[in-house]
Amino acid sequence: MICGVDEAGKGSVLGPMVVAAVGVRSADIIAGLGVRDSKQLSPEERERLFGLIKKKCRVATVIIPAEEIDAIRREMTMNACVARAHAEVISRLAPQTAVVDACDVNPFRYAEMVRGHLVHSCEIISEHHADCTYPVVSAASIVAKVTRDREITKLAKKYGKIGSGYPSDPETVAFLSAYIDQHRTPPPIARKSWKTVSVMLAKKSQSSLSAFF
Structure with missing residues (x-):
């Protein structure tokens, strides 16, 4: 299995951050859905693809509310917080390879940050803008974005x-x-x-x- 990981709401001042992982046995599954980076899609298209992704792929999400983020930041940086959450959703799917959208200026250092929180062996591919270049990460960005938007709607x-x-x-x-x-x-x-x-x-x-x- 290969999985893609992305988050939504990292820089938000209100509401939670959502981290999502999408896992597939074959890249063809994702390619057939026509996913793109969530920021390039309308809310309606994201919702449509969200349903397809949930139906055809394995999905794991973590929702971290504002008060928890404040508590975590007393112990570590925001990048470290994201890396730990990335590792959590990866661990839930236990893939052989995980592609993450790097949250550090140094993608190799970020890969090590994520790997340090894993409980099983997994190859970590860490790249900037991975949500644009890897469809499986695009799928994760859609899941994270839709899930967070729904949380914001609840708060509103x-x-x-x-x-x-x-x-x-x-x-x-x-x-x-x-x-x-x-x-x-x-x-x-x-x-x-x-x-x-x-x-x-x-x-x-x-x-x-x-x-x-």
Whole structure:
């Protein structure tokens, strides 16, 4: 078996990170589905392919919520966190070879990071932009993206319009700012260790203090 591994939501300030692995016995299975990097697909097409991938391939996913990411980052870097999660989904499928989308500037070093968490022997192929060059990693990117989008939809039903969860999304920033104004603390779904949150808290604190002078 060969499996591809990718994640969605690594840089998000709201919501979870999702890591997915897709395993196949033959590359022909994936090739016949016509998968591409999830970022190049419409939400509708991702949903359609998600169903086909789940039906024809072995799939493993790990969902790491915001509060857990904050706790993990007190012990290790974000890249190390991703590497451990990559190893977890690889271990669930136990393939002979795994292709991972490298989360480190040095793909060879990243391969060693992932390998260090594995409990069984597995060849690790680590490359940048593997989700564009390996269909099996493209499939994993689709599974990760769809799974995370569904998690964000669940959170939006509870908290209202939260946007995509990324710091570059004005709707996400507006939600975060309004929540802090109302509750004097970031929402439970925010990654409090993110610079976006700390900078926003600092600015609001400074603004509050200036009112007294």
